[in-house]
Amino acid sequence: MAQKVRIGDTILLGLTCLTMLASLYAIFIYAPTEKTTGVVQKIFYFHLPLAFLSFFAFFLVFLASILYLYSQDVRWDIFAQSSAEIGVLFCSLVLITGAIWARPTWNVWWTWDPRLTTALILWFMYVAYLMLRKLLKPGVQTSNIASVFGIISFINVPITFFAIRMWRTIHPVVIDQSGIHISAPMVITLLLSLAAFSFLFVVLLRIRVRVEKVLRAYEELYFLLERNKKRLPS
Amino acid sequence: MNLMKQIWPIVWKDLLSELRTREVVLAMCFFACLVLIIFNFAFFTGMGDTQGGDTQGILAGMLWVAFLFAGVLGLNQTFGAEKDREVLQGLLLCPVNRASIYISKVISNLLFMSIMEILILGLFAVLFRVTIWKVLPALGLIIVLGTLGFVCVGTILAAMAVNARAREILLTVILFPMIVPVIIAAVKATEKVLAGAALPEITGWLKLLVAFDLIFFLLAYGTFDFVLSE
Numbered sequence: 112m113a114q115k116v117r118i119g120d121t122i123l124l125g126l127t128c129l130t131m132l133a134s135l136y137a138i139f140i141y142a143p144t145e146k147t148t149g150v151v152q153k154i155f156y157f158h159l160p161l162a163f164l165s166f167f168a169f170f171l172v173f174l175a176s177i178l179y180l181y182s183q184d185v186r187w188d189i190f191a192q193s194s195a196e197i198g199v200l201f202c203s204l205v206l207i208t209g210a211i212w213a214r215p216t217w218n219v220w221w222t223w224d225p226r227l228t229t230a231l232i233l234w235f236m237y238v239a240y241l242m243l244r245k246l247l248k249p250g251v252q253t254s255n256i257a258s259v260f261g262i263i264s265f266i267n268v269p270i271t272f273f274a275i276r277m278w279r280t281i282h283p284v285v286i287d288q289s290g291i292h293i294s295a296p297m298v299i300t301l302l303l304s305l306a307a308f309s310f311l312f313v314v315l316l317r318i319r320v321r322v323e324k325v326l327r328a329y330e331e332l333y334f335l336l337e338r339n340k341k342r343l344p345s
Numbered sequence: 346m347n348l349m350k351q352i353w354p355i356v357w358k359d360l361l362s363e364l365r366t367r368e369v370v371l372a373m374c375f376f377a378c379l380v381l382i383i384f385n386f387a388f389f390t391g392m393g394d395t396q397g398g399d400t401q402g403i404l405a406g407m408l409w410v411a412f413l414f415a416g417v418l419g420l421n422q423t424f425g426a427e428k429d430r431e432v433l434q435g436l437l438l439c440p441v442n443r444a445s446i447y448i449s450k451v452i453s454n455l456l457f458m459s460i461m462e463i464l465i466l467g468l469f470a471v472l473f474r475v476t477i478w479k480v481l482p483a484l485g486l487i488i489v490l491g492t493l494g495f496v497c498v499g500t501i502l503a504a505m506a507v508n509a510r511a512r513e514i515l516l517t518v519i520l521f522p523m524i525v526p527v528i529i530a531a532v533k534a535t536e537k538v539l540a541g542a543a544l545p546e547i548t549g550w551l552k553l554l555v556a557f558d559l560i561f562f563l564l565a566y567g568t569f570d571f572v573l574s575e
Contacts, residue, residue, distance in 0.1 A: 180571060235522035243519055246509040255571040256505045260519070263501075263564055267523055270560070274526035274553055278533060 124313050130307035137300040145297075151215050156300055158208040160200045162230070162306035164307075168198030169237060169265060175263035179254060188254040191261055191325070193319035195240050197312060202234045225276040232244070232271050236264040348448075351441040355449035356456075362426075363457065369422045373461045378417035378468060381407060385472065405535035408469055409528060410507040412462055413489075413495065417517055419457050420499040423434045423450055424573075433507070437573065438564050447500060447569040453564075454496045462488055473537065483547070490554035491531035497558060501565040504572045530554045 138156045145152035175191035177186070209227065210220045221227065240260055247253040363369055384407040426432040433519040436446060466488075470477045477484060499520055534550035 126399050129389070180568070198479070238523055239519040243505065243509070246506075246511060246515050248508055248510060249509040253437060258569040259501070259571050260505060260569065264523065264563060265496075266560065267526070270526045271552075274529045275548060277531045277553065319444060324383050 120314070120317065123310060123317070126308040127307065127314050128249060130310055134300065134303040134307040135301050137296075142296050142300040143294065148216050151212055154212045155209050156207060156304040157300060157308075158212060160305040161208065162205045163305065164199045164308055164312050165205055165233075166202035168194045168201060169233065169268070172198065172237075172261045173238070173265035176258035176265075179258045180262075185327070188258065189323045190316075190319055190334065191258065192241075192244060193316055195237055195261070195324055196319060197315050199234065199237045201312070202230065203252060204239065206234060212310060223279070225272060225279050228275045228279075229268070229272045232275075233268060236267065240264060348445060350416060350451040351445035352452065355436070355439075355441070355442050355446060356432075356452050359423075360454035360456070363453075367571045369419055369426075369456050375476050376418055376462055376463050377411040380411040380414050380471060380552065381465070383412070386535040398510075400534075401539040402536045404475060405532050405539055408535060409532050411465055411469075411502070412492070413528070414456050415461055415465075416495055417418050418519070419461075419517055420496075420547065422456055422505040423500065423503050423511060424501075428507050443570045443573055446563075446573065447504075447545070447566060450500045450504075451496050454500055455486055455492065455530050458492050458496065462492065468545065473491055479537045482540075483544050484535065486551065487531055487534045487538065487547070487554070490551060490558060491527055492570070494527040494554055494558045494561065495524055496516070497562045497565055498527075501569060501572060504569070516521070519556070526553065526557050530557070 134156070140151050142153070142156070144150055171194040172191045175187045175194065179187035179191060209230070213222065214220050240257065243260055244253060244257050245255060386543050388403050388407070424433065427436060433514075437443075466484075469475060482502065499516075502523065503516055506512045506519065509515050530553045531551040534547040534554075537547050537550075
């Protein structure tokens with residue numbers, strides 16, 4: 112069994128490295144430089160896959176949370192936690208790459224555009240999710256509570272987006288992205304990059320899940336040990 | 346009517362203990378007053394600044410920040426006080442649905458917040474010379490819907506945070522991102538109403554608030570079973 116897992120990991124890791132190399136080649140050499148914004152547009156090939164995968168990660172948190180509440184199987188809880196952590200990591204990178212791109216393009220690091228603002232709130236919500244997990248005292252039904260939070264926060268995402276869009280349409284800000292034209296090589300590059308980051312996501316998720324399983328087993332053992340120590344006459 | 350029988354005693358218990366200690370509502374009112382006063386120093390430099398100009402946005406924002414900050418104080422106490430006095434266990438042992446506990450806590454939080462809000466609204470009108478009589482029905486509707494949304498989400502999150510370390514800080518951190526839609530809708534609608542807009546102009550915001558209230562009430566009602574643990 113352990114051998115099987117390792118083979119699967121090796122294949123996945125190999126695929127990640129290959130696609131990552133290919134996409135780096137495509138991004139910096141194959142894809143043409145965009146005319147109006149220049150070289151900085153290339154960050155888009157990192158930004159979009161990361162954004163897509165962070166949303167996907169939060170969707171997985173939502174699904175795994177429902178499945179946990181339904182089945183009370185601790186594996187779903189571990190899955191939700193791991194996915195949330197990687198989602199937060201990717202979402203942070205989305206915000207950072209977005210800011211780097213926005214500075215030369217829009218001339219500001221940040222603007223309160225609906226999509227940006229939603230991404231920021233999303234980031235805050237899932238950092239809160241991780242903090243909630245960390246701060247709950249042992250012995251509390253952390254998994255149940257975190258699952259409920261995972262469900263509520265995901266359902267809140269479209270409502271937040273809707274509210275922010277309504278808020279923005281009242282005071283419109285001129286953000287026009289229509290100048291970006293995507294040619295066929297750009298689409299291919301984007302798809303390659305998306306594939307690379309998807310493989311990376313799966314690899315990270317698998318490793319994180321395994322680490323968490325070991326951690327929880329350790330905590331359980333530690334708990335048993337402490338309890339037995341107390342029972343022994345000193 | 347069975348539900349009412351389960352809910353009412355818990356609400357009554359909360360009211361009675363509040364009536365005897367007068368800890369929460371009074372502290373909420375004082376805190377909200379202080380927030381208004383501090384905002385006055387932060388945003389307005391002299392007399393008459395609140396008249397004319399484009400201050401409705403700031404005034405609406407101040408009012409809601411005062412409500413929300415004071416509301417968080419109340420939410421922290423809603424399960425926190427019971428935890429500290431070690432009666433949370435007793436509440437859980439009551440022969441009632443966990444969901445009924447949720448509804449009764451929502452009701453008592455709503456009551457506490459309304460008392461605070463009525464007081465603060467009066468003070469707000471006096472301090473900043475805002476004529477609220479004419480817009481009171483619309484303003485009242487916004488405040489009721491906004492507070493309901495805040496309390497619906499806040500109560501379940503307060504129940505989540507009660508068993509955590511640093512629960513007061515945790516509650517603010519998990520609550521504020523969650524109520525962004527309520528804040529936006531309530532502040533924008535209040536701003537328009539203060540600027541003299543009629544009710545039809547803010548129906549979009551009111552609809553958003555109603556949708557938020559409904560969705561989160563049902564969601565919290567359905568999942569509260571899992572949240573409150575011994």
